Amino acid sequence: MSPARNASAADGPYVALLRAINVGGRNVVAMARLRELLTELGYGAVRTHLQSGNALFMADGTPPELVEEELERGLVDELGVAVKVLVRTRAELERVVAANPLLDVAGDHKRLLVTFLSRAPDQALASELAPADFEPDVFALGEREIYAWYPDGVRATRLSNAFWERRFQVVATGRNWNTVTRLLEMMRE
Numbered sequence: 001m002s003p004a005r006n007a008s009a010a011d012g013p014y015v016a017l018l019r020a021i022n023v024g025g026r027n028v029v030a031m032a033r034l035r036e037l038l039t040e041l042g043y044g045a046v047r048t049h050l051q052s053g054n055a056l057f058m059a060d061g062t063p064p065e066l067v068e069e070e071l072e073r074g075l076v077d078e079l080g081v082a083v084k085v086l087v088r089t090r091a092e093l094e095r096v097v098a099a100n101p102l103l104d105v106a107g108d109h110k111r112l113l114v115t116f117l118s119r120a121p122d123q124a125l126a127s128e129l130a131p132a133d134f135e136p137d138v139f140a141l142g143e144r145e146i147y148a149w150y151p152d153g154v155r156a157t158r159l160s161n162a163f164w165e166r167r168f169q170v171v172a173t174g175r176n177w178n179t180v181t182r183l184l185e186m187m188r189e
Helices: 031-040 064-079 090-098 123-127 161-168 177-188
Strands: 014-018 044-049 054-058 085-089 112-117 138-141 145-149 172-176
Touching: 014 064, 014 090, 014 172, 031 044, 031 054, 031 064, 044 177, 054 177, 064 085, 085 090, 085 112, 090 177, 112 161, 112 177, 123 161, 161 172, 172 177
Parallel strands: none
Antiparallel strands: 014 054, 014 085, 044 054, 112 145, 112 172, 138 145
């Protein structure tokens, strides 16, 4: 484990988004244990939201990429769970929320998703996508995220995390709009 950090309000908060945990009985991680792990790694004021791998915490200015690596390694070493982790700062999440181009399109925010990506999508590959091929689903690319409205629900779409991962050779994890905005509220508390 890493040495303890002295976290303060100026050092965060960060949100860690774990990919594909507690889904269909696979990659089971209790949120209490996730909070303990983050604390053991030296992060402070650790909280979780829902059972889908959303953890908020304070850091000592550690770059998000390093936090991702530390948490992924800790999940394997301490819990035996190998999953990818994406970390965003409050400023990044504020940008994501402010930039959503689909708010006027989406009637049900449970079906409006933000898919967070490990890096920016390749614009050349993105330009090859014909939006009409995916109707009734609607999507828009952001900086390191994809906004998508799935009127028939996420189970009916071809625009899954796996689709985006194959397309752009990235790690992708999605959260519905209600979860994204609640995470931001929690980061502001």
